[in-house]
Amino acid sequence: MSDSLMRLRVEKLIWRGRGLARPADAPVVIVEPGVLPGEEIQARITKRHKDYLRAKCETVLEPASERRPHPCPASPACGGCRFGITSQRTQLALKQAIMADTLRRHLGKEVPASVLESPQVVPSPKGWRYRWRGQLHVHQGQPHLLGQGSHAKVPIERCLLFARPLAEALPRLARDLPDGRHTVAASPVDHAVASALETHRLSLPLPGGLAVDVLPQTFFQANQSLNPTLVEHIRSWCPAGSRVADLYAGAGNFGLPLAQAGNPVFAVEGDGPALQAARTTAARSGLDHWQGRQADLRHERAWKPILEFQPDVVVADPPRSGSGPVCRHLLHIPSLERIIWISCDLTNSARDVRSFLTQGWQLTSLALFDMFPQTWHMEGVFILDRRGSNG
Numbered sequence: 001m002s003d004s005l006m007r008l009r010v011e012k013l014i015w016r017g018r019g020l021a022r023p024a025d026a027p028v029v030i031v032e033p034g035v036l037p038g039e040e041i042q043a044r045i046t047k048r049h050k051d052y053l054r055a056k057c058e059t060v061l062e063p064a065s066e067r068r069p070h071p072c073p074a075s076p077a078c079g080g081c082r083f084g085i086t087s088q089r090t091q092l093a094l095k096q097a098i099m100a101d102t103l104r105r106h107l108g109k110e111v112p113a114s115v116l117e118s119p120q121v122v123p124s125p126k127g128w129r130y131r132w133r134g135q136l137h138v139h140q141g142q143p144h145l146l147g148q149g150s151h152a153k154v155p156i157e158r159c160l161l162f163a164r165p166l167a168e169a170l171p172r173l174a175r176d177l178p179d180g181r182h183t184v185a186a187s188p189v190d191h192a193v194a195s196a197l198e199t200h201r202l203s204l205p206l207p208g209g210l211a212v213d214v215l216p217q218t219f220f221q222a223n224q225s226l227n228p229t230l231v232e233h234i235r236s237w238c239p240a241g242s243r244v245a246d247l248y249a250g251a252g253n254f255g256l257p258l259a260q261a262g263n264p265v266f267a268v269e270g271d272g273p274a275l276q277a278a279r280t281t282a283a284r285s286g287l288d289h290w291q292g293r294q295a296d297l298r299h300e301r302a303w304k305p306i307l308e309f310q311p312d313v314v315v316a317d318p319p320r321s322g323s324g325p326v327c328r329h330l331l332h333i334p335s336l337e338r339i340i341w342i343s344c345d346l347t348n349s350a351r352d353v354r355s356f357l358t359q360g361w362q363l364t365s366l367a368l369f370d371m372f373p374q375t376w377h378m379e380g381v382f383i384l385d386r387r388g389s390n391g
C-alpha cells in the first residue's frame, strides 16, 4: 500500500457523521462521512495534522452488515444524505451514539451518564421526501445541490429528500431564478410551491387545527411529518397554565399551540414577517393570551419585556449559528423554573447548556428527534430545571 493509503477498521462515528479509526501504528484517523462502524476500508490520507490524520474512504473492503446501496443516483457526489447507506433504524442508533459521545465530552462532569445515554428517541414518520423547505443552487436555469465537502454543483433532477410537490417543481423554479443559492418551500396543506423571491403566502398546519400563513423566506421546520410530534412534546413539557416565553419563536410553531392549550405566551422573534404571520393566526383564532414582540435577542433592550412577563418556562429554539448572550439573560430571570432548549447543533448547545448546569440548573431529561433522516443532523431537546424545583 502506498504511503497515503491505509487499511483501517472504523471504530465508531463521531460528530458530522465522520468515522474514527485508531490504527496500532499511526495517529487517530478521521474519515469523511460515508462509512459505518466495524467496516474495514482502504482510505486515502488527505491531510496530516500533528495528532491525527484526515482520510477519505476509497474502497469498503469489509462492509458492515447494515450497509445497503444508496437509493439516490446522485449519491455520493451530492453531499445531502450520506446516512442513506443504512436503514433509518440504524441511522437513529448511530445518531444516539454520536449524541451521547458529543455530550459526554462537553457535559460529562455535570450530568449523570444515565441521562446522556438514554435520551427519548423519536423517529421521523417519513424517511424520504420529508423536506418542505430547503436550499437550491441554480446554475444557468438548472437546479443543483452542493457536492459533499466542496462547492461543486451537482445537477439534480429529483432530490429524494424534498417532498414530492417541491421536488417536482425544482426544474420550473430554477428556470425562473437567477444563478445562486435560493430557499425554496412548499405548503403541506395545498402543495403550493414558491421561492424566497416570491411574495405569496404558504399555509402551514399546526397541531390543534391551527394554521399559519408564511412568506416563502420565513423559517419553518422542514420535516413537517415529525413537527407535530415535536410540538406535542414541547407542549407536554410545559406545565398546565405555566407562563411561557417562546424565544426564537419563528411563525409561532410552539407558542401558538401552547397558547391554544391555555398557557399565557410571550413570543420573541427577530424576523418581522414571521412574527406578523403568528400574530395574524393568534388574532384569527382568538388566542388573546398570546403576545409577540419583534426583537433581536442579542440586544439588551429585548429582555426588559421578557423579565416583566415573568415566565415560568422558556422555550428557546436558536438558529444553528448560536444563541449569543441569551444564557446570561436567562440566568437573571427570577421567576424561571424550566428551560426547554431545542438544538440543531449539539456542540454549540452543549456550551450553552453547560453554563446553566454550573449556575444551579440540572438537566432532567434529553430527547433526540430525527428531524433530518438520511443525514447526520439531529434535533436535540434539553429539559433544564432549576435545582430544588420539581418542574
Ligand SMILES: C[S@@+](CC[C@H](N)C(=O)[O-])C[C@H]1O[C@@H](n2cnc3c(N)ncnc32)[C@H](O)[C@@H]1O
Residues within 6 Å of the ligand: 219, 220, 221, 248, 249, 250, 251, 252, 253, 254, 268, 269, 270, 271, 274, 295, 296, 297, 298, 317, 318, 319, 320
Ligand atoms: C431554528 S428557528 C426556530 C423557529 C421556530 N421556533 C420554529 O420552530 O419554527 C430560529 C428562529 O430564530 C430567529 N432568530 C435568529 N436570530 C435571532 C435573534 N438574534 N433574535 C431573535 N430571533 C432570532 C430566526 O428568524 C428564526 O425564526
